[in-house]
Amino acid sequence: xxxxxxxxxxxSHPGNIGGAARAMKTMxxxxxxxxxxxxxxxxxxxxxxxxxxxxxEKAQVYDTISAAVKDSVLVAGTSARTRHIPWPMMxxxxxxxxxxxxxxxxxxxxxxxxxxxNGLTNDELNLCNRHIRIPSSDLYGSLNLxxxxxxxxxxLFCQALQVRQEDSDSETWDKPLATFAEVNDFLEHLxxxxxxxxxxxxxxxxxxxIRLRRLFGRIDMDHTEVQILRGILTHIEKGFxxxxxxxxxxxxxxxx
Amino acid sequence: xxxxxxxxxxxSHPGNIGGAARAMKTMxxxxxxxxxxxxxxxxxxxxxxxxxxxxxEKAQVYDTISAAVKDSVLVAGTSARTRHIPWPMMxxxxxxxxxxxxxxxxxxxxxxxxxxxNGLTNDELNLCNRHIRIPSSDLYGSLNLxxxxxxxxxxLFCQALQVRQEDSDSETWDKPLATFAEVNDFLEHLxxxxxxxxxxxxxxxxxxxIRLRRLFGRIDMDHTEVQILRGILTHIEKGFxxxxxxxxxxxxxxxx
Numbered sequence: 001x002x003x004x005x006x007x008x009x010x011x012s013h014p015g016n017i018g019g020a021a022r023a024m025k026t027m028x029x030x031x032x033x034x035x036x037x038x039x040x041x042x043x044x045x046x047x048x049x050x051x052x053x054x055x056x057e058k059a060q061v062y063d064t065i066s067a068a069v070k071d072s073v074l075v076a077g078t079s080a081r082t083r084h085i086p087w088p089m090m091x092x093x094x095x096x097x098x099x100x101x102x103x104x105x106x107x108x109x110x111x112x113x114x115x116x117x118n119g120l121t122n123d124e125l126n127l128c129n130r131h132i133r134i135p136s137s138d139l140y141g142s143l144n145l146x147x148x149x150x151x152x153x154x155x156l157f158c159q160a161l162q163v164r165q166e167d168s169d170s171e172t173w174d175k176p177l178a179t180f181a182e183v184n185d186f187l188e189h190l191x192x193x194x195x196x197x198x199x200x201x202x203x204x205x206x207x208x209x210i211r212l213r214r215l216f217g218r219i220d221m222d223h224t225e226v227q228i229l230r231g232i233l234t235h236i237e238k239g240f241x242x243x244x245x246x247x248x249x250x251x252x253x254x255x256x
Numbered sequence: 257x258x259x260x261x262x263x264x265x266x267x268s269h270p271g272n273i274g275g276a277a278r279a280m281k282t283m284x285x286x287x288x289x290x291x292x293x294x295x296x297x298x299x300x301x302x303x304x305x306x307x308x309x310x311x312x313e314k315a316q317v318y319d320t321i322s323a324a325v326k327d328s329v330l331v332a333g334t335s336a337r338t339r340h341i342p343w344p345m346m347x348x349x350x351x352x353x354x355x356x357x358x359x360x361x362x363x364x365x366x367x368x369x370x371x372x373x374n375g376l377t378n379d380e381l382n383l384c385n386r387h388i389r390i391p392s393s394d395l396y397g398s399l400n401l402x403x404x405x406x407x408x409x410x411x412l413f414c415q416a417l418q419v420r421q422e423d424s425d426s427e428t429w430d431k432p433l434a435t436f437a438e439v440n441d442f443l444e445h446l447x448x449x450x451x452x453x454x455x456x457x458x459x460x461x462x463x464x465x466i467r468l469r470r471l472f473g474r475i476d477m478d479h480t481e482v483q484i485l486r487g488i489l490t491h492i493e494k495g496f497x498x499x500x501x502x503x504x505x506x507x508x509x510x511x512x
Contacts, residue, residue, distance in 0.1 A: 019400065022398075022399075022400060022403075023399075023400075023403055025393065025395075025396045026392045026393055026396060026397055026398065026399050026403075027392060027393060028393040028395070050398065050400070051396050051398055052396065093414065134410075135410075135413060135414055135417055136282045136283060136413070137281065137283060137284040137413070139281075139284070140281045140282060140307050140308065141282055142278075142282065142307055143279075143282050144275065144279075144306070146403075147275075147279055147282075147402075147403065147406045150399075150403045150406055150407065151406065151407065151410050154390075154391075154407050154410075157391060157392070157393070158349065158391055161391055173342055174341065174342050194488060194491075197488070197491040197492050197494075197495050198491055198494075198495070199487060199488045199491040199492075208484050211480065211481055211484055212481075212484060215475065215477065215481050218475065219474065219475045221471065224467065225467060225471050228464050228467055228468060228471075229471075231455060231464075232450060232453070232455050235450075235453040235454055235455040236453050236455075236492055238453075238454075239453050239454070239495065239496055240495055
């Protein structure tokens with residue numbers, strides 16, 4: 001992963017600085033730059049940062065965007081605006097994919113986030129190599145500043161994970177999966193119990209069977225689950241056996 | 257897109273309710289449910305909601321999770337925890353893909369978010385059909401509550417965009433899906449039958465119950481399948497009832 005710097009341009013609310021820091025840290029980012037923050041440092045920034053206080057404390061403060069991004073090989077600006085002059089525009093996810101394929105770990109890539117109310121000005125957007133758009137609702141697309149940082153950081157993190165894990169193994173489960181034979185034996189056991197307890201759909205008996213087979217067939221049961229279900233069936237059988245034994249005894253006494 | 261309900265379980269900070277509402281609206285979601293919020297309504301919730309005040313105002317408040325998700329065909333719980341018994345676990349993006357391929361626009365899908373400090377309890381997670389994990393840093397993975405809502409909503413929105421673009425047809429199923437209440441009633445019926453037939457794992461009785469809940473929870477049963485299973489349970493009950501009747505009669509004749 002390239003060296004990502006998050007740059008907040010003139011944030012008004014210190015809470016958003018803390019929120020952005022926390023969002024960054026949860027996604028493995030640590031480099032935060034502030035351009036003319038209205039209030040900083042501020043207890044509200046510290047409070048909202050929660051466990052990411054270290055990121056707030058080592059945030060660099062600058063007077064200008066140019067100073068904040070000086071050593072960057074790429075500068076991207078987040079923008080909701082459709083601009084008069086179109087700029088190379090990517091979604092947040094496309095941007096993550098792009099910089100991972102394009103840049104090396106030591107390359108510094110800066111991502112600018114504008115003011116809470118007005119975003120980045122056209123002049124500021126003109127400083128950027130790329131514009132990033134976060135997909136959002138046409139009816140209300142106004143994301144909170146720290147939320148925007150969270151999403152961009154999330155996409156970067158997921159992209160990094162994907163690159164790392166491309167040949168990884170999937171979900172782990174605590175028990176080995178049941179074999180076809182185990183599931184089949186269970187289904188036959190079930191069928192014999194259903195006969196015994198007198199279950200049948202009088203109108204469409206065969207259909208219920210097929211539906212049960214489909215139900216238990218699509219569930220990918222593990223070995224233990226099949227054993228539990230068979231244990232239940234055995235208990236039901238025992239109960240019905242003792243009932244029929246009683247019936248047998250009753251009959252015997254009638255004719256004894 | 258299915259009908260997504262965001263369910264916040266016992267949120268402490270009203271600011272997070274407002275932040276979640278705004279996050280939802282930017283991603284086209286509108287249905288918010290609150291289970292025992294500590295402070296609600298509250299001016300801080302309204303303030304943080306910004307342009308999503310309508311979502312805060314029409315949020316539904318419930319006493320229990322079961323009531324909040326009653327009519328849902330799928331309940332998913334967000335979880336950071338590695339649990340003793342693993343549950344079907346998906347990342348936020350996988351979940352978005354899954355529900356778009358699986359469910360229809362009118363199907364209600366609920367996503368639970370736990371308390372700011374402790375998340376969801378194990379018992380609450382056991383109510384869920386699926387668990388959702390938001391990929392995050394190993395060093396500090398503690399996302400703010402509203403941020404978690406933002407990411408899940410973002411993944412759902414991006415997936416909806418993609419599906420719309422692919423203009424694909426999804427898997428068709430012949431019967432309507434079972435609701436949470438239907439499945440829950442079935443599980444309670446099953447439990448009472450298991451008691452009746454004398455089934456229990458003597459060494460770890462509670463574990464078998466949880467495993468059965470997980471088994472039937474991840475299968476996404478339809479209405480007819482639940483009816484078939486309940487029909488079977490009713491037949492088993494009848495059988496055991498007649499047996500105990502016989503026992504009663506036997507006793508009566510002893511003392512008659």
